[in-house]
Amino acid sequence: MKIQLTINSENKMFDIQPDEKLIDTLRNNNYKSVKFGCGEGTCGTCTVLINGKPRLSCITFTAQMTDKEITTLEGIGTIENLHKLQKSFIDEGAVQCGYCTPGMILSAKALLDKNPSPTEEEIKKALDGNKCRCTGYGSIIKAIMNVAE
Amino acid sequence: MIKNFYTPDSLNKAVEFLKNNSSASPIAGGTFLSLHSSKKITSFVDLSQLDLNSIKKKNNSLIIGATTTFAQIAESKFFPPLSEITGNTATEPLRNMITAGGNVMIPLRWSDLPLIFLVLDASFVLRSPRKKIISADNFFKKLPKSILNNGELLTEIIIPEISKIKLARKKIVRAHDDFPALQLAVSLTFSRKKIDFIRIAFVANKPLPTRLKKTEKFLLNKIPDDSLIEQAAAIAEAEIPHLNDIRFSNDYLKEMIRVYTRRLIHQCINQ
Numbered sequence: 001m002k003i004q005l006t007i008n009s010e011n012k013m014f015d016i017q018p019d020e021k022l023i024d025t026l027r028n029n030n031y032k033s034v035k036f037g038c039g040e041g042t043c044g045t046c047t048v049l050i051n052g053k054p055r056l057s058c059i060t061f062t063a064q065m066t067d068k069e070i071t072t073l074e075g076i077g078t079i080e081n082l083h084k085l086q087k088s089f090i091d092e093g094a095v096q097c098g099y100c101t102p103g104m105i106l107s108a109k110a111l112l113d114k115n116p117s118p119t120e121e122e123i124k125k126a127l128d129g130n131k132c133r134c135t136g137y138g139s140i141i142k143a144i145m146n147v148a149e
Numbered sequence: 150m151i152k153n154f155y156t157p158d159s160l161n162k163a164v165e166f167l168k169n170n171s172s173a174s175p176i177a178g179g180t181f182l183s184l185h186s187s188k189k190i191t192s193f194v195d196l197s198q199l200d201l202n203s204i205k206k207k208n209n210s211l212i213i214g215a216t217t218t219f220a221q222i223a224e225s226k227f228f229p230p231l232s233e234i235t236g237n238t239a240t241e242p243l244r245n246m247i248t249a250g251g252n253v254m255i256p257l258r259w260s261d262l263p264l265i266f267l268v269l270d271a272s273f274v275l276r277s278p279r280k281k282i283i284s285a286d287n288f289f290k291k292l293p294k295s296i297l298n299n300g301e302l303l304t305e306i307i308i309p310e311i312s313k314i315k316l317a318r319k320k321i322v323r324a325h326d327d328f329p330a331l332q333l334a335v336s337l338t339f340s341r342k343k344i345d346f347i348r349i350a351f352v353a354n355k356p357l358p359t360r361l362k363k364t365e366k367f368l369l370n371k372i373p374d375d376s377l378i379e380q381a382a383a384i385a386e387a388e389i390p391h392l393n394d395i396r397f398s399n400d401y402l403k404e405m406i407r408v409y410t411r412r413l414i415h416q417c418i419n420q
């Protein structure tokens with residue numbers, strides 16, 4: 001089936017299978033920041049923003065995305081022009097293997113867009129769906145605190 | 150194998166499609182269907198454009214549209230105990246996806262809302278497009294999905310008396326997004342210090358919530374004090390059947406039911 005998707009503010013037509021998962025559509029079209037983890041909605045590595053809110057692309061059908069704004073990490077910063085959260089993650093050493101980082105940054109962005117001055121508790125709650133198996137939570141939280149107003 | 154994904158813009162179109170396609174299934178948040186869709190389903194009917202995603206207060210009732218997400222309920226201010234529960238369910242991205250309707254249609258052992266809606270004496274509005282209202286007791290008698298006629302959709306859940314009703318719930322888990330050993334909930338209202346409405350129910354080794362009717366009857370029309378509540382907790386423990394569970398012993402679960410019946414009644418009284 002044909003579907004128009006809005007990804008990182010760009011409208012594009014895609015030819016998808018009716019049961020295709022959003023993570024596959026994105027990765028097959030070069031949005032490689034979106035990572036496949038557990039495939040069952042528990043780890044958060046596949047997090048993308050849908051209308052500004054974190055959702056899990058591994059348990060979302062692409063066909064559910066009509067009229068929705070999809071944001072991946074590619075849409076918020078580039079190597080030349082890093083988003084302030086990306087810069088803060090680097091400065092704070094909040095990246096170990098890096099697999100969870102795109103999901104972490106997108107969840108943090110959604111939080112800061114809604115609440116620019118979150119407490120540590122609010123950051124922990126907003127990231128409760130993003131697992132870091134290197135267990136680097138301390139520096140991740142610090143990196144987000146540094147960006148908060 | 151899904152061959153068709155249909156996104157109707159009206160309830161009538163959705164119902165019509167479901168009536169004419171017996172192998173079509175409604176889809177809401179998709180958090181269950183994306184993982185467990187049956188091979189018999191060949192079409193999905195997306196409910197997201199049917200204007201069912203709102204939560205409002207009318208007179209003294211709370212009306213929750215079937216596609217309202219847990220995050221929307223958490224952000225609403227109408228009934229804080231319910232917002233608190235949905236605000237702590239699963240994880241942030243899942244709360245943005247799971248809908249109230251999807252959560253009650255296929256109750257699972259970890260599902261939060263079936264138990265809560267049962268103790269709140271909620272009503273369930275079905276449309277085909279003819280309107281039918283079902284009480285929580287009847288809705289959760291068997292798998293809710295199986296009571297829907299062909300083409301029928303759940304459109305709203307109505308919770309009565311939200312300014313009067315007290316609600317307390319315990320979900321026994323090691324981490325908040327873990328599988329629970331037990332869920333227990335109590336709701337009650339008072340009239341001149343006497344309990345004039347009470348529901349106590351649990352979910353343990355089976356997904357459908359079960360009421361503790363003997364305990365409810367014992368407390369009804371009484372003024373609760375410490376000794377009465379202790380007696381009620383003992384009745385609750387005695388009332389539940391043997392709970393076969395590979396992970397938790399029957400003795401442990403029964404003890405937890407006794408302890409939390411007592412604590413949750415106190416919590417309701419102190420609200």
Ligand SMILES: Cc1cc2nc3c(=O)[nH]c(=O)nc-3n(C[C@H](O)[C@H](O)[C@H](O)COP(=O)(O)OP(=O)(O)OC[C@H]3O[C@@H](n4cnc5c(N)ncnc54)[C@H](O)[C@@H]3O)c2cc1C
Pocket residue numbers: 040041042059174175176177178179180181182183196215216238239243246247248249250251252253254255257259260261262294301302303304326
């Ligand atoms: C990792 C993980 C952890 C979770 N943890 C929890 C938890 O702790 N607590 C909790 O409560 N839930 C939890 N859930 C959610 C729960 O397991 C189900 O996935 C969820 O309740 C399904 O809701 P949905 O809106 O996504 O429904 P869908 O997947 O879209 O649909 C579920 C079923 O309901 C039917 N349906 C949906 N809406 C309607 C309607 N309006 N009328 C008729 N039929 C309808 C569908 O046809 C389908 O059969 C978790 C899910 C995941 C993936």
